[in-house]
Amino acid sequence: MNVVGGNSLIAVYPGSFDPVTNGHLDIIERASKLVDKLYVSVLSNKSKNCLFSVEERMNLLKMITCDFPNIEVTSFYGLLIDYAKIMNANLIIRGLRAVTDFEFEFQLALTNRSINPDIETLFISSSTKYLFLSSSIVKEIAYFGGNIDDMVPHQIKDILLDKVKD
Numbered sequence: 001m002n003v004v005g006g007n008s009l010i011a012v013y014p015g016s017f018d019p020v021t022n023g024h025l026d027i028i029e030r031a032s033k034l035v036d037k038l039y040v041s042v043l044s045n046k047s048k049n050c051l052f053s054v055e056e057r058m059n060l061l062k063m064i065t066c067d068f069p070n071i072e073v074t075s076f077y078g079l080l081i082d083y084a085k086i087m088n089a090n091l092i093i094r095g096l097r098a099v100t101d102f103e104f105e106f107q108l109a110l111t112n113r114s115i116n117p118d119i120e121t122l123f124i125s126s127s128t129k130y131l132f133l134s135s136s137i138v139k140e141i142a143y144f145g146g147n148i149d150d151m152v153p154h155q156i157k158d159i160l161l162d163k164v165k166d
């Protein structure tokens with residue numbers, strides 16, 4: 001058991017996951033080894049228009065994480081820090097790509113910490129090969145018929161290609 005202050009480690013990895021990419025999956029796999037329980041949680045209140053519904057995004061995540069015994073896919077509405085508390089989490093996981101992610105992520109982590117200092121934010125750096133990978137880039141490439149084989153889990157590929165045809 002991984003412990004912090006005598007408690008088991010429960011983490012929330014939040015995001016839009018519209019759709020989940022290999023960059024997300026890499027963070028999910030690495031985070032799941034560090035903690036006892038990992039909630040991969042789809043944020044449902046983002047103002048940006050998403051290609052996939054919350055339910056579809058959750059189903060895609062469930063498809064690729066079903067072999068991980070300590071992962072559960074959920075969704076939430078409202079403030080992440082409140083949600084983390086409801087789930088009894090002591091960690092929030094975020095992935096860091098290039099420097100461009102840093103300022104926003106740092107601000108978010110500091111704000112969350114000022115609201116609830118009992119919940120830590122843990123940054124996991126992107127693997128080099130996924131440094132420039134984002135859901136929006138993948139959608140753009142899929143839309144214009146480019147090759148997305150190395151960008152999304154194989155179970156997701158055809159679903160995404162079908163979706164962008166709609």
Ligand code: ADP
Binds near residue numbers: 021027097126131135
């Ligand atoms: P996106 O910017 O792709 O819409 P999300 O809101 O779904 O991303 O991101 C959820 C979390 O996953 C964020 O912490 C984000 O920094 C991280 N993340 C996204 N893509 C990658 C990647 N290629 N490598 C590492 N972390 C990533």
